[in-house]
Amino acid sequence: MLDALWIVLLGMAIIFAVLGVLLGIMTVLSRLPEEDKDKKAE
Amino acid sequence: MDVTAGDILGFLSLTWQQAIMLGIGCLLIYLGIGRKVEPVLLIPIGTGIILANIPLGDIAGQGGLFALLKEAGIDTELFPLLIFIGVGAMIDFGPFLEKPYTILLGAAAQFGIFGTFFLAYLLGDGWLGIMDFSMNDAASIGMIGSADGPTSIYVSVVLGSKFTAAIVVAAYSYMALVPIIQPPIMKWLTTENERKIRMPVTPGKVTRRTKILFPVAAILTVCLLAPKATPLIGCLMFGNLLRESGVVKQLSSAAQNEMANIVTILLGITVGGMMVADSILQLETILIFVIGIVAFAMDTAAGVIFGKIMCVISKGRINPLIGAAGISAFPMSARVVQKVGLEADPHNHLLMYAAGANTAGQIASVVAGGVMLMLVPIFG
Numbered sequence: 001m002l003d004a005l006w007i008v009l010l011g012m013a014i015i016f017a018v019l020g021v022l023l024g025i026m027t028v029l030s031r032l033p034e035e036d037k038d039k040k041a042e
Numbered sequence: 043m044d045v046t047a048g049d050i051l052g053f054l055s056l057t058w059q060q061a062i063m064l065g066i067g068c069l070l071i072y073l074g075i076g077r078k079v080e081p082v083l084l085i086p087i088g089t090g091i092i093l094a095n096i097p098l099g100d101i102a103g104q105g106g107l108f109a110l111l112k113e114a115g116i117d118t119e120l121f122p123l124l125i126f127i128g129v130g131a132m133i134d135f136g137p138f139l140e141k142p143y144t145i146l147l148g149a150a151a152q153f154g155i156f157g158t159f160f161l162a163y164l165l166g167d168g169w170l171g172i173m174d175f176s177m178n179d180a181a182s183i184g185m186i187g188s189a190d191g192p193t194s195i196y197v198s199v200v201l202g203s204k205f206t207a208a209i210v211v212a213a214y215s216y217m218a219l220v221p222i223i224q225p226p227i228m229k230w231l232t233t234e235n236e237r238k239i240r241m242p243v244t245p246g247k248v249t250r251r252t253k254i255l256f257p258v259a260a261i262l263t264v265c266l267l268a269p270k271a272t273p274l275i276g277c278l279m280f281g282n283l284l285r286e287s288g289v290v291k292q293l294s295s296a297a298q299n300e301m302a303n304i305v306t307i308l309l310g311i312t313v314g315g316m317m318v319a320d321s322i323l324q325l326e327t328i329l330i331f332v333i334g335i336v337a338f339a340m341d342t343a344a345g346v347i348f349g350k351i352m353c354v355i356s357k358g359r360i361n362p363l364i365g366a367a368g369i370s371a372f373p374m375s376a377r378v379v380q381k382v383g384l385e386a387d388p389h390n391h392l393l394m395y396a397a398g399a400n401t402a403g404q405i406a407s408v409v410a411g412g413v414m415l416m417l418v419p420i421f422g
Contacts, residue, residue, distance in 0.1 A: 007156065
């Protein structure tokens with residue numbers, strides 16, 4: 001059962017770590033300036 | 043020749059177990075057509091169950107159509123991955139990209155997968171031993187909590203679980219029951235004042251460039267950190283890149299429509315064909331359906347509890363209800379959040395935020411599948 005507990009703890013930790021890194025990248029991406037074409041379309 | 047009527051007439055060879063399976067097949071078809079519960083899947087699955095359990099039909103036996111489809115599409119993991127390309131092409135990650143922090147709600151809601159895994163393993167080989175659940179079976183059963191059919195299939199096939207068919211049917215069935223399972227838990231875990239927290243509806247400002255870069259960034263980030271998730275996230279994001287690139291509309295359309303529809307038919311009827319009476323009517327299978335509800339309940343509870351934590355950290359600006367949309371049952375759980383929010387305050391529109399958490403949950407569940415595939419062989 002200890003193995004299963006490790007899987008639960010490590011699993012959740014890895015998910016938060018991976019998605020945390022993705023969050024950081026997405027935060028940067030979401031702040032990218034608009035393209036000229038996007039501005040023209042508006 | 044020594045031939046009896048029972049060798050020719052199917053109904054004379056019908057066992058009570060097969061009769062039950064025929065009833066279940068008819069019930070699923072009724073639910074799909076009569077009640078419109080996931081008809082796209084339940085009609086093929088129900089038909090597959092009926093055909094596979096016709097005595098002397100041999101459609102699911104060696105060399106039969108279902109056996110061939112299983113070998114070609116399920117055992118090779120092909121069908122779920124192709125479905126993922128279609129799903130990726132259908133999903134607009136815009137709401138998630140507008141509020142990237144919702145990915146944390148998606149991450150929290152995956153606790154249902156791991157909590158259910160622990161429970162199943164506890165009942166099986168882990169401690170009590172009252173069920174025939176190995177660690178691989180328990181991990182596959184836990185994947186019902188991904189609220190994502192293709193991920194459940196993929197993980198259970200890769201781990202070689204003997205309960206793949208039951209797991210898949212449970213995952214798809216409970217996705218349809220999200221509007222019934224989630225609201226009581228959401229209301230139980232939140233106060234009236236929390237449910238009334240308004241979140242401003244702001245127009246989206248995600249650029250096309252961001253939408254195009256996202257699938258590429260997600261592939262590189264997730265696959266390099268959790269490589270076992272590569273087939274799942276790769277196919278999902280490939281489909282999304284087709285959609286967002288804007289230059290291959292015909293491919294995006296084919297992925298969303300023709301390919302997704304054809305594979306859904308084949309996948310549905312094959313999964314139904316795997317539900318042969320002898321292998322399905324066991325105590326373990328019935329328990330898998332019970333545990334499936336626990337998985338969805340734990341997903342919801344973990345998402346809402348994490349939403350409450352974010353509510354405190356944000357000084358009351360985040361409505362904890364949106365955490366319930368962190369499960370990947372898209373778009374049902376986002377709609378449920380909107381409905382429960384409107385019940386508390388008729389002017390409180392949470393849909394955009396819930397949709398963000400919901401699409402984030404889709405990514406998170408895929409990552410969770412990859413993580414499970416990474417950890418189980420290490421500890422198993």
